Amino acid sequence: MVEPTKARVAVTAHTGPLEPLTAAAVRRLAAEAAAHDEVAPLSEQPLLWLEDPQAAVVHLLATLSPGDAAQVVGYAQVEVGSTTTARAELVVHPAHRGAGVGSALLEAAGGQAREVPSRVLHVWAHGDLPQARALVRSAGMAVVRELWQMRLDLARRPTAPDRPLPPGVTVRAFVPGQDEEAWRRVNSRAFAHHPEQGRMTSADLRAREAEPWFDPAGFLLAERDGVLLGSVWTKVHPAGEHGDEPVGEIYVVGVDPDAQGLGLGGALTDLGLTHLTVTGLRSVILYTEAANEVAIRTYRRAGFVRSGVDVMFGDDTPRSPSGATMAP
Template sequence: MGNVEGVQLTWRNGLDSSEAAEVMGLLDKTAQADGVAPVGEHVILRLKAHRDVIHQIEPVQADVRSEHFVVRDTGGVLIGYAHLDTEHEKATGQLVAELAVHPDHRRRGAGTRLVEALLERAELSLEPAPDLGRLRIWSHGEHPGALRLAERYGFSRPRELWRMGRDLTEPALPVVELPEEVRIRTFRVGRDEAAVVDVNRRAFAWHPEQGGMTEQDLRIKEREEWFDAAGFFLAVDAHDRLLGFHWTKVHPDGMGEVYVVGVDPSAQGGGLGRSLTVSGLRHLRNTGCRRVMLYVEADNAPAIKVYQRLGFEKWDTDVQFGR
């Protein structure tokens, strides 16, 4: 792909360890400057899978679910990157992208070139057009630069995620109240994966990302530094049948996260999700976290009300722009 005012963009179906490390460095710089990660966790996990080439036959590891758009300046310095998720392209025709531009190289054409390349890849006109649902681009934190590009190319806003949070010292956390014959225990690595994936699939059948979690996805996350089975709570009945779970996460900066709360549809409506959430919040507080955050769909009014009653407030918004 060509130049725009000295900006050189190339397409990759795989990255070698050196280029993947460059991209990770760019994402880190962008997150530090903006106060929010420019890409979602699944992108980071896929990039990490590219970095270790010692055990790979080929020096470039291609992921059939990912395409990479790399922007460099005339000196070869990496100044922009876009990840295109193609996992659902065959089934639904939809492509989902996330991008980042180096904080020192913004408003010089890199973001424009990335968006145009993504539109070209999706076979969409560069001129504003009605939302066809073909291409979606995330803006984490609703970045002003993303808003300008969305307006310029006629993107709509089909989806929004709220990031909500609260202090873990005040207001006081409620007590955990469980239905009769229900208890909460922690996750057992190597034994509970299948049950969690099964409940997750039913609980999030409506969710475009979470509902597709596989046992392999779960095991990959078990190998992450942040994974802690002691912070993974399972609600089970008298026969140890899984009814719901709350998977917590602690970020490197000490921020706690309500990572995933899932309740089997057959057990919903009795306050089990709230009890699981409170159990996780108490654990995060007891392990030293001072604040906690979560993500929730902006149109999920029932869930938002539950979190508001637990003291959460809206912090910012992730926007998915679509065409």
């Protein structure tokens, strides 16, 4: 289906993996928007799903003429694997903002969400930029979730030694081709109620292992008697993504519910920070839910401060199969 905007831009929907030329155009669009806004408009997962044949997503392309992949001026990705919530992220090229491209993409994303009558649309606004907030609010959407980015200057990290591991626990590096399934099992248990992390599939994990940033030496597994109890996964962002120099990230810290209460999460976080420090990095980031007050207090005690925020907007009003709003 092709929908013209007032800027004469066509929005087309595509399922399945994008062609390499089109995927490259989307990545280029995202990079140009990030350079302009100083914040990435698309998170890691949508970029990994551009050419993933197993991803349950719909790609919405806004082009200057139908089918012209080289002229992508806007893009939205809608995750449609759930029957209750369709999550979307979108980006519009800075030179084409204010011309209705964003509104057309948001409307098309809503149409994809409503393919299942009971499903609602949630949209991420990375960096909570004023233009993005105005766009989603004009569609009647409200804040339903906030994700904080927190940052630590490693020069200000407390000089106390790393917290000790629980008795009998040892730590080793992740071994690709050997540890995937054990790690996924613990990760799914540790994040059973997390809307993204707890749903990581084998394909999602393999895709990250194929990324240039992946380093098994910074992916540490904690075991007792050969049984995996938890892990800390670190990441290094190249210069330009989060500033003028490389920046580390505490990417994932997960502890099996059966091993919680032992102090393992804090000990693993310390090990991750130490690993990033010895690589010569000067700052580290992590992401945490704004509603997780316990985690935020813990990170603040470690020297982290809030450095950014991603906001999810949604219209969670239930609708009848006809699309009419239902009475409460």
